[in-house]
Amino acid sequence: KQEVTQIPAALSVPEGENLVLNCSFTDSAIYNLQWFRQDPGKGLTSLLLIQSSQREQTSGRLNASLDKSSGRSTLYIAASQPGDSATYLCAVSQGGSEKLVFGKGTKLTVNP
Amino acid sequence: GAVVSQHPSWVICKSGTSVKIECRSLDFQATTMFWYRQFPKQSLMLMATSNEGSKATYEQGVEKDKFLINHASLTLSTLTVTSAHPEDSSFYICSARVANQFFGPGTRLTVL
Numbered sequence: 001k002q003e004v005t006q007i008p009a010a011l012s013v014p015e016g017e018n019l020v021l022n023c024s025f026t027d028s029a030i031y032n033l034q035w036f037r038q039d040p041g042k043g044l045t046s047l048l049l050i051q052s053s054q055r056e057q058t059s060g061r062l063n064a065s066l067d068k069s070s071g072r073s074t075l076y077i078a079a080s081q082p083g084d085s086a087t088y089l090c091a092v093s094q095g096g097s098e099k100l101v102f103g104k105g106t107k108l109t110v111n112p
Numbered sequence: 113g114a115v116v117s118q119h120p121s122w123v124i125c126k127s128g129t130s131v132k133i134e135c136r137s138l139d140f141q142a143t144t145m146f147w148y149r150q151f152p153k154q155s156l157m158l159m160a161t162s163n164e165g166s167k168a169t170y171e172q173g174v175e176k177d178k179f180l181i182n183h184a185s186l187t188l189s190t191l192t193v194t195s196a197h198p199e200d201s202s203f204y205i206c207s208a209r210v211a212n213q214f215f216g217p218g219t220r221l222t223v224l
Contacts, residue, residue: 004155036215043116043205044156044215089156098144098209102155 002027006090006103013080014111021075021106023090028071035064035075036089038105044089048075080110115139116208118216125196126224133191133219135206141186142208147179150203150218162189196223 003026013019023033032051036044048057048064050073056065063076077084087107091100115138125131135145143164148156160181161169168181180192189208193200201223207213 034212041203041218041220043118043217044207046212046214049212091156098146098161098213099158100146100156100213102157104153104155 002030002092002094002101004090004092004101004103006088006106008106009104010107010109012109012111015080015082017080017110018076018078019080019108021077021088021090021108023073023075023103025071025073025092025101027094028068029094030068030092031094033064033066033073033090033092034100035062035073036091038087038089040087047088077108080108082110082112084108085110114210114214116206116214116216118204118206118219120219121217122220122222124222124224127197128195130192130194131196131221133193133204133206133221135189135191135208135216137187137208137210137214140208140210142210143186144209145183145189146207146209146213147181147189147191148205148207150205156205159191193221196221198223 005024007022034049035047050066061078066073087105089105091102117136119134145162147159150156159174162181162183164183170176183189205218207215
């Protein structure tokens with residue numbers, strides 16, 4: 001059974017700092033991995049999707065990497081801003097399945 | 113594009129009553145929709161996969177007679193929580209798939 005773990009559970013940083021969020025998964029046979037953002041009491045916004053054959057994806061100040069063999073992914077946020085404050089979720093899908101398995105998330109607070 | 117809505121955004125009900133939650137894809141058609149549940153500080157957990165015109169597929173441990181899912185059209189899926197109890201209080205999120213999954217804003221259910 002696939003399990004997804006995110007570390008740390010919470011992170012508080014001053015504005016402008018670069019930061020890294022971590023995600024690990026137990027079964028390396030994934031189809032893809034996604035990073036989402038969830039604001040309090042809201043739905044999910046997809047940030048980046050990495051296919052299993054890819055090593056990284058970039059969007060603006062966000063960069064996600066994937067090391068499938070070791071079961072790890074990182075989300076790098078450059079020059080953090082207060083508007084980045086949210087919970088960041090990592091999710092993987094298995095080959096041949098549409099199902100997403102989520103981690104518990106990392107709650108990020110960026111202080112002005 | 114790819115907007116998913118949910119209604120209601122929040123609902124409070126008495127124990128024993130039934131509650132219906134709607135999930136709509138506003139600008140695309142989705143043959144497959146997913147229903148997730150998220151308890152405080154926990155991961156999103158997939159409850160069931162809803163396919164238009166056929167019976168939903170439920171995840172292990174999810175009672176199909178308690179959580180009724182209807183996917184009558186390519187733009188609408190409904191989740192009915194029957195005889196709701198306080199332990200059903202949770203955040204319910206749907207997603208609709210077209211290439212990737214797009215998530216609704218969620219419905220906060222509180223059962224008194």
